Amino acid sequence: MAVTRIVANLSTRDPMALAEFYQHVFELDLPLNMGWITFLSKDTSQKIELHTASEGGAGTELPVISIGVTDIAATERAVRSAGAEVVYGPVSESWGLRRFFFRDPAGNLVNVVDS
Known part of the structure; x- marks a missing residue:
């Protein structure tokens, strides 16, 4: 058996509105919208990771997802915008990471990491 992917599912009352937020901030594609669920993606090679943790590090709350970006300053501006x-x-x-946390429109805590 080989794992081929791991997917984060963010809970929200309005999947399309939350998808539009992530499309705008992270420049993601929307290949599927079924009303009750949307799929966001980016055509890139994907690394499979699954983390287990009791906190988010440095005494912070544990984020529901972590997103690696190449330009953390630009991403922070997009999130605030x-x-x-x-x-x-x-x-x-x-421990060597540069990062920030934000709350998305559905209240999910998201960790953005300079990768």
Whole structure:
């Protein structure tokens, strides 16, 4: 058996509105909208990871997802421009990551990491 993918499912009352937020901020494609669920993607090679944790590090709440980006400053500007609240950072952590957390329009805590 080989794992081929792991997918994050974000709970929201309005899947399309939340999908539009992520499309805008992270420039994702929307290949499927079934009304009750949307699929967002980007044509890129995908690394499979699954983390288990008791907190988000540095004493923070555990985010529901982590998103790696190539330009954390530009992503922070896009998040703020889209009206989302940055609730932690940006900060360079003692373990070598630069990151920030924000709450999306559905209230999900998201970790954005410079990768």
